[in-house]
Amino acid sequence: MAEPLDDYIDAVAKALALPIEEARRPAIRANLDVSLRLARLVDDFALPDETEPAPVFTA
């Protein structure tokens, strides 16, 4: 049975021309799951619309 992220992994891999070996899929899925869980933790935090991003930190 296909895992929930598999269709997404296939679509992004195609868009980025990234080769995905079938044997590596579980590891990639597990890593993506962690990345998205942590990204959601950040996403859940309400920020004002005016917040500037900090792509490079300057003191």
Place this chain on the structure above:
Amino acid sequence: MTTKPDLTAADIAKAVAGGRLSALDATEAALARIKQHDTTLNSFTDVTSDRARARARAIDADIAAGKTVGPLAGVPFAVKNLFDVAGLTTRAGSKINRDLARAKRDATLIERMEAAGAVLVGALNMGEYAYDFTGENVHDGPSRNPHDTTRMSGGSSGGSGSAVGGALVPIALGSDTNGSIRVPSSFCGIFGLKPTYGRLSRARSFPFVASLDHLGPLARSVTDLALAYDAMQGPDADDAACTTTRGLEPTVPLLANPVSDLRIAIAGGHFQSNLFPEAVEAVGRVAKALGATQVVDIPEAARARAAAYVITTTEGASLHLDRLRKRPNDFDPAVRDRLIAGAMVPAPLVDRAQKFRRWYRAQLAEVFKSVDVLLAPATPCTAPKLGQVTFKLDGVELPVRANIGIHTQPISFIGLPVVAVPVPLEPLPIGVQIITAPWREDIALRVAYALERMGVVAAPSPKRL
């Protein structure tokens, strides 16, 4: 004068400048220790013996001619193998980069160390592409912990930690994106400085995450750390992030200044959770010695760690995207799979992480209005066994790799300066972070020096080597 393994860089430089030790003898002693112990430690990937001897002879010739030599005259040092070393291929812990052309020019920080009289003796093992906290490397084998060679050195500057912890060289240079200087410093029982983001030039070093990458020194004493740091300061047009507004701010003359006027607090919340008893003990000892009792909450530190993770995995994926397409099977599989997953994180979530970063930086700026120094654990545990996958904390089985850096990531995320100091617990040492406001490396080094003078922190001798 003969050299002992525990001779500090300051001792060596003083003896060389005073004519009691030749730079060549100091260099030969380091080369001999590397030869004797590195088959065990596996910290070096390249030993630059010919270059080192030539450099040492030049210093000795200068001294014989009555010329003034620098504050690191004759001091052997080595660099993580992501620094360009003229004539070597900059492998950055990878197999793939070994196909690149040899570097034509040294990294800026090597040039500055050598301008101060130091002698480069080699390049050091590291986790692949610096995406690592363990010091393990599938291509070169793991760098090993000098206090127990069945254990991790920590990473990704694993060879830097192992070589200095094993007293093969008194100073090494490493890089720190999320904790890669502070983690090996903690596991190997040495001092490490991650300066303010933008303080030291990264020119001609292989990058990982542009907005999080820092370079810095690791050493066996605070004075040595400060000597190396002072030698490497200064603007550099070859690194876009390197400060142009700060002049040279030497720290060595300030080390012995009192710390009694400083407001020192213990970082609370996130920094007091997920800790083994050794980490609690280490922070407790340091806090007690400094008379620090106030606990300050760092707002949203766990979320800061999450945001650092997201920025790291996505920027890292961007850096390596073409290599992931063309040579996926030449990566360490664990690194590759993390990077491929990083390439798949939707862009809005990365932008959210960067916006959160700005918010979090403002929160810490507020904290530093009422304190000068924050104390926090460097790692949740002492060095795990090589290959160890999980550890049990509060009855919960957790992955080792993902959790080693949970206390370092929220600090480097906003570029704060940190000195990691080693608390010499038995049987294994563990580090504590001395964290200060941006550009106040001088305060962090001063506190570290006071702790060293009190005997609370020290780099233990590698007795089992």
